[in-house]
Amino acid sequence: MRSNDGSDGDGSGGDGGAAGFEASLVAAGVTFDGRDATLLRAIADAGSVSGAASELGRSRARALSRLETLEDAFGDLVERRRGGADGGGSRLTRGARALLARFDRLAAALAGTAGAAESVFEGVVEGRDGELAVVDTDAGSLRALAVGDPDPAAGDRVQVSVRADAVTLHDPDGTPSADATSARNRFPGDAIGVDRGDAVVDVRVDVGAEEPLAALVTVDSADRLGLHEGGAVVASFKATATRATRSKAAGDADERTE
Amino acid sequence: MRSNDGSDGDGSGGDGGAAGFEASLVAAGVTFDGRDATLLRAIADAGSVSGAASELGRSRARALSRLETLEDAFGDLVERRRGGADGGGSRLTRGARALLARFDRLAAALAGTAGAAESVFEGVVEGRDGELAVVDTDAGSLRALAVGDPDPAAGDRVQVSVRADAVTLHDPDGTPSADATSARNRFPGDAIGVDRGDAVVDVRVDVGAEEPLAALVTVDSADRLGLHEGGAVVASFKATATRATRSKAAGDADERTE
DNA sequence: GGACGTTGTTTCGACATGGAAACAACGATC
DNA sequence: GATCGTTGTTTCCATGTCGAAACAACGTCC
Numbered sequence: 001m002r003s004n005d006g007s008d009g010d011g012s013g014g015d016g017g018a019a020g021f022e023a024s025l026v027a028a029g030v031t032f033d034g035r036d037a038t039l040l041r042a043i044a045d046a047g048s049v050s051g052a053a054s055e056l057g058r059s060r061a062r063a064l065s066r067l068e069t070l071e072d073a074f075g076d077l078v079e080r081r082r083g084g085a086d087g088g089g090s091r092l093t094r095g096a097r098a099l100l101a102r103f104d105r106l107a108a109a110l111a112g113t114a115g116a117a118e119s120v121f122e123g124v125v126e127g128r129d130g131e132l133a134v135v136d137t138d139a140g141s142l143r144a145l146a147v148g149d150p151d152p153a154a155g156d157r158v159q160v161s162v163r164a165d166a167v168t169l170h171d172p173d174g175t176p177s178a179d180a181t182s183a184r185n186r187f188p189g190d191a192i193g194v195d196r197g198d199a200v201v202d203v204r205v206d207v208g209a210e211e212p213l214a215a216l217v218t219v220d221s222a223d224r225l226g227l228h229e230g231g232a233v234v235a236s237f238k239a240t241a242t243r244a245t246r247s248k249a250a251g252d253a254d255e256r257t258e
Numbered sequence: 259m260r261s262n263d264g265s266d267g268d269g270s271g272g273d274g275g276a277a278g279f280e281a282s283l284v285a286a287g288v289t290f291d292g293r294d295a296t297l298l299r300a301i302a303d304a305g306s307v308s309g310a311a312s313e314l315g316r317s318r319a320r321a322l323s324r325l326e327t328l329e330d331a332f333g334d335l336v337e338r339r340r341g342g343a344d345g346g347g348s349r350l351t352r353g354a355r356a357l358l359a360r361f362d363r364l365a366a367a368l369a370g371t372a373g374a375a376e377s378v379f380e381g382v383v384e385g386r387d388g389e390l391a392v393v394d395t396d397a398g399s400l401r402a403l404a405v406g407d408p409d410p411a412a413g414d415r416v417q418v419s420v421r422a423d424a425v426t427l428h429d430p431d432g433t434p435s436a437d438a439t440s441a442r443n444r445f446p447g448d449a450i451g452v453d454r455g456d457a458v459v460d461v462r463v464d465v466g467a468e469e470p471l472a473a474l475v476t477v478d479s480a481d482r483l484g485l486h487e488g489g490a491v492v493a494s495f496k497a498t499a500t501r502a503t504r505s506k507a508a509g510d511a512d513e514r515t516e
Numbered sequence: 517g518g519a520c521g522t523t524g525t526t527t528c529g530a531c532a533t534g535g536a537a538a539c540a541a542c543g544a545t546c
Numbered sequence: 547g548a549t550c551g552t553t554g555t556t557t558c559c560a561t562g563t564c565g566a567a568a569c570a571a572c573g574t575c576c
Contacts, residue, residue: 021364022289023281031280048552059535064554066534080553083543087551105376106279108406108419108503110368118367130456132476143476145423145458148366161366165403165499166424183479198388200403200498216498218390218401221441240458240474241423245366306522317565322524324564338523341573345521 023110025103030073037103039063040096043078048089074099117202117214119167121160125152125244133244135160138209142185144242151246158244166241167215169203170234171225184236187213194222194229203227205235281368283361288331295361297321298354301336306347332357375460375472377425379418383410383502391502393418396467400443402500409504416502424499425473427461428492429483442494445471452480452487461485463493 024033042052049067053060071077077096082088092100123137125146133146135158144160152158172188192212193204201222204212213235217227227233282291300310307325311318329335335354340346350358381395383404391404393416402418410416430446450470451462459480462470471493475485485491 020285021281021283023279023368025279027278050552057535059537060553061536061555062534081543082541082553084552085544087544088542088553089551090553105378105419106368108417108501109376110281110364118363120363130458130477132457159366161363163367163499165496168496183476183482199390200388218441218497219388224441238423238426239476241421243366308522315565317567318523319525319566320564339573340523340571342522343574345574346523346572347521348523 021110023106025074025099025106028073030069032070032074032099032103034107036066036070037100039066040077040092040100043090044092047086047091049078049080052090116216117164118161119164119211119213121162121209122247123158123160123244125154125156125158127154132239133158135244139187139207139213142187142242143239144185144244145240146244148245152244157247159247160242160244162213162237162242164202164214164216167213167217167235167237169205169215169217169221169225169227170236172232172234184238185242186234186236188232188234189213191227191229191231191233194227196222201227203233205233207235279368281364283332283357283364286331288327290328290332290357290361292365294324294328295358297324298335298350298358301348302350305344305349307336307338375422375474376419377422377469377471379420379467380505381416381418381502383412383414383416385412390497391416393502397445397465397471400445400500401497402443402502403498405501406503410502415505417505418500418502420471420495420500422460422472422474425471425475425493425495427463427473427475427479427483427485428494430490430492442496443500444492444494446490446492447471449485449487449489449491452485454480459485461491463491465493 022034024031026032039052039056039058042055043049046052046055049063050060053063056063067078075095076093077099078090079093080088080090121135121137121139121142123135123142126134126136126141128134128146129143131145132143133152135142135144137160142160144162146152168184187205187207189205189207189212191203192206193202195202196219199219201217201219203215203217203222205215207213215235221227225233280292282289284290297310297314297316300313301307304310304313307321308318311321314321325336333353334351335357336348337351338346338348379393379395379397379400381393381400384392384394384399386392386404387401389403390401391410393400393402395418400418402420404410426442445463445465447463447465449461450464451460453460454477457477459475459477461473461475461480463473465471473493479485483491
């Protein structure tokens with residue numbers, strides 16, 4: 001099992017490179033990326049395609065052409081008016097605003113995902129229960145959502161990932177609530193890393209796997225638990241917040257070239 | 259507040275289009291995308307760049323050129339050998355395998371995130387406590403991680419998002435555990451949608467906001483709670499699993515064009 | 517030494533992308 | 547009717563991307 005800290009040194013070059021990643025929406029073979037979002041926003045701000053193109057240092061013909069391509073794939077995005085007061089103008093459709101919102105959410109989700117440490121377990125699927133898979137890992141048996149194409153079947157080697165922000169920590173002597181908590185994956189272990197921020201704490205828990213399980217909790221929670229390095233703790237996370245994907249095969253062919 | 263079901267009909271065109279989105283890594287102005295990952299994997303499989311290029315229907319010269327560009331940005335990726343047994347060959351470096359792993363994790367995380375319904379609340383930041391923000395929403399006051407660039411400050415209008423898989427449901431008559439649960443955002447409400455799958459249940463909870471809060475729980479949990487449409491339920495989610503980002507301004511200029 | 521199959525490099529040509537420029541059309545305003 | 551500033555459309559040109567093809571170099575194997 002490995003912990004992946006999403007901000008581990010991608011470098012900071014390039015236009016979108018501050019974050020080290022980019023996300024885009026795809027439909028009908030057309031990609032809606034940050035450049036397209038910028039164009040739509042500039043149109044909304046300027047109230048016209050010509051104003052937006054000028055602002056962005058782009059050719060109006062190309063901007064219009066791009067809008068047509070995007071509209072073919074994503075539906076109407078810009079209402080364009082020729083003549084009239086102000087000579088004409090353009091405004092975003094509801095569809096455009098929805099598309100931008102979706103793009104923003106994707107970007108935010110990615111930023112949230114990339115910024116959140118994620119623990120990865122290696123394991124083997126022991127069985128399936130509908131959308132859930134029971135996976136045997138070094139830390140013990142756990143339940144996870146089977147995702148990917150194709151999703152993992154019994155016997156498959158999988159990688160199980162869980163975000164640090166999905167992990168809840170408990171006092172090992174506490175009485176677990178009888179309601180939803182018994183549907184959670186639970187692992188007792190020892191806190192081997194406790195890094196305090198202003199209001200949140202990064203915790204690493206040795207649950208018996210190769211590498212520690214990462215948890216992100218509030219300072220309030222940590223204090224309430226009396227959390228300290230070396231102390232015993234119980235980590236839990238929902239089955240539905242746990243993902244199992246089939247392990248990828250890259251590198252298997254290396255032995256052939258030796 | 260809106261719920262965003264990440265799989266809401268993007269269409270299924272294009273190479274990566276089945277999922278409706280793509281993510282890529284960026285370093286030094288160079289983008290590492292699915293096409294690059296496919297090339298690296300084909301090289302590992304074929305044991306040579308020429309074999310890989312042939313398999314992919316690409317020109318060898320371009321594949322080699324692309325590898326050089328990628329290596330300038332991401333470090334050594336392919337060890338290439340000219341002559342020798344088999345005439346030569348190529349193998350992936352550790353760095354290449356790490357890069358592929360990182361790309362896969364990003365893709366998997368995004369797939370996991372996008373496939374999970376996400377509830378979005380509108381709100382205003384009332385105050386900050388280090389990395390956490392206290393946000394006033396229609397559903398009530400909650401705590402969330404302040405993310406984005408710049409991250410939200412007191413007084414900012416924000417969008418608060420929480421994944422359905424981060425939401426835990428409780429019996430309203432149950433005794434909350436005294437440990438970590440009191441650091442959670444908690445909202446009582448009524449289940450207005452209960453859609454059962456084989457092993458997981460999509461639940462929508464009316465918590466008093468404009469749109470319902472989405473939760474993804476196991477069938478076991480739902481049964482244990484006696485969850486049914488119209489029934490009272492308490493929803494909770496960790497502050498550290500909640501994100502607050504500043505609201506975007508697109509569309510504000512629309513009134514100017516009226 | 518010749519054969520083999522790879523990497524290394526270059527040239528050519530086709531296609532895609534995108535800015536600059538120009539002409540045409542539109543509808544409100546004066 | 548003329549003016550204005552937008553949209554609509556087209557052409558031209560420069561740059562970028564990428565496959566096809568060819569020549570060169572390499573090191574093992576026969």
